[in-house]
Amino acid sequence: MTNQFDRFVGTDKYIVSPALKDVVNVAIALGRPLLVKGEPGTGKTLLAHNIARGLEKELLIWNVKSTTKAKDGLYVYDTVQRLNDSRFGGGDVSNIKNYIHLGQLGKSFNTSEQLVLLIDEVDKADIEFPNDLLNELDEMSFFIPETEETIAAKNRPIVIITSNSEKELPDAFLRRCVFHYIEFPTPELMQEIVRVHYPDLENRLLQEVLKRFYWLREIDNFRKKPSTSELLDWIQALLAGGIKPETVAKELPFAGALIKKEQDLEVLASAVSRSGNGRLGLRGRF
Structure with missing residues (x-):
């Protein structure tokens, strides 16, 4: 001991x-x-x-x-x-x-x-x-x-x-x-986790990213909800693609970094259509 x-x-x-x-x-x-x-x-x-x-x-x-x-x-x-x-x-x-x-x-x-x-x-x-x-x-x-x-x-x-x-x-x-x-991190704890990996991330982009991410996790019928590691990958993709906070607020750029099953993409498309919460989009080019 x-x-x-x-x-x-x-x-x-x-x-x-x-x-x-x-x-x-x-x-x-x-x-x-x-x-x-x-x-x-x-x-x-x-x-x-x-x-x-x-x-x-x-x-x-x-x-x-x-x-x-x-x-x-x-x-x-x-x-x-x-x-x-x-x-x-x-x-x-x-x-x-x-x-x-x-x-x-x-x-x-x-x-x-x-x-x-x-x-x-x-x-x-x-x-x-x-x-x-x-x-x-x-x-x-x-x-x-x-x-x-x-x-x-x-x-x-x-x-x-x-x-x-x-x-x-x-x-x-x-x-x-x-x-x-291990409970899934609260938005407040997740913000701390993200800051460890991206200390210089613009605050407005961080807030829009977390808002989108937790909205996704509330969608029923996902076979695999996006996790912390996928959130970090998504942020990296957004930064590499030069995506602005206002784009994240209206769309879901690079959705493939978050959603890993074809069935879940269909569920997401249906949820977006019902809620009017933006649209699926692929903005920015590498």
């Missing part, structure tokens, strides 16, 4: 709400994994990057896929390499340790410095994946039968786990985590 002065307060590149800041520090103080949920684009993955940056710690990333097994994060026994070495030479095949490669979770245990470990999109894997990590995350150790060796955490890592709610996570797994749902 970290000492009482090891506190996360955000970084100059990542604005955190008071609630998120508090729950990060609770997870650190308890030595529990922090499970973070929220709609895409709310900064779940970036949180771990900025915790590492803010606390000046190394970051390890375990990107979970549909084929990922829990053991992959602990260690891999490279039997193929050992077989090749036994046939063609090039290694001491009598020493199995030469063929044991620690995974990201194993590496986070086997270090003299406390690290930040991101287990990204845990719900992509098989439903048994979280259950298979219960003991390791609880006890912060695991056994390698091939070498009869136990790897125990020298310093308990700060574990951040993200989920997009594609699958329900087991209750036993949830009990071992501190949980936080």
Whole structure:
């Protein structure tokens, strides 16, 4: 467990709400994994990057896929390499340790410095994946039968786990985590976030952009609402295209930077037609 002065307060590149800041520090103080949920684009993955940056710690990333097994994060026994070495030479095949490669979770245990470990999109894997990590995350150790060796955490890592709610996570797994749902930023918080990325953005353009963006997010029946990352891309496109605030107030230039599904473009066109709130437009040329 970290000492009482090891506190996360955000970084100059990542604005955190008071609630998120508090729950990060609770997870650190308890030595529990922090499970973070929220709609895409709310900064779940970036949180771990900025915790590492803010606390000046190394970051390890375990990107979970549909084929990922829990053991992959602990260690891999490279039997193929050992077989090749036994046939063609090039290694001491009598020493199995030469063929044991620690995974990201194993590496986070086997270090003299406390690290930040991101287990990204845990719900992509098989439903048994979280259950298979219960003991390791609880006890912060695991056994390698091939070498009869136990790897125990020298310093308990700060574990951040993200989920997009594609699958329900087991209750036993949830009990071992501190949980936080990242709410979509309010317009006031979003203004702070935008200012971090575009400090010199004209205020009138910023206000028109936010007005348009939150109007879009209120439209029902979108399959994918525009997120923070798409808002930032849209602003960059507007600046590159030389779009003026008055144009954003009347139109929706470069709508493809915000809307990523054909069905949603149709929903948007219908909403614009019904409301009279401007028109779809592509103004400005690169």
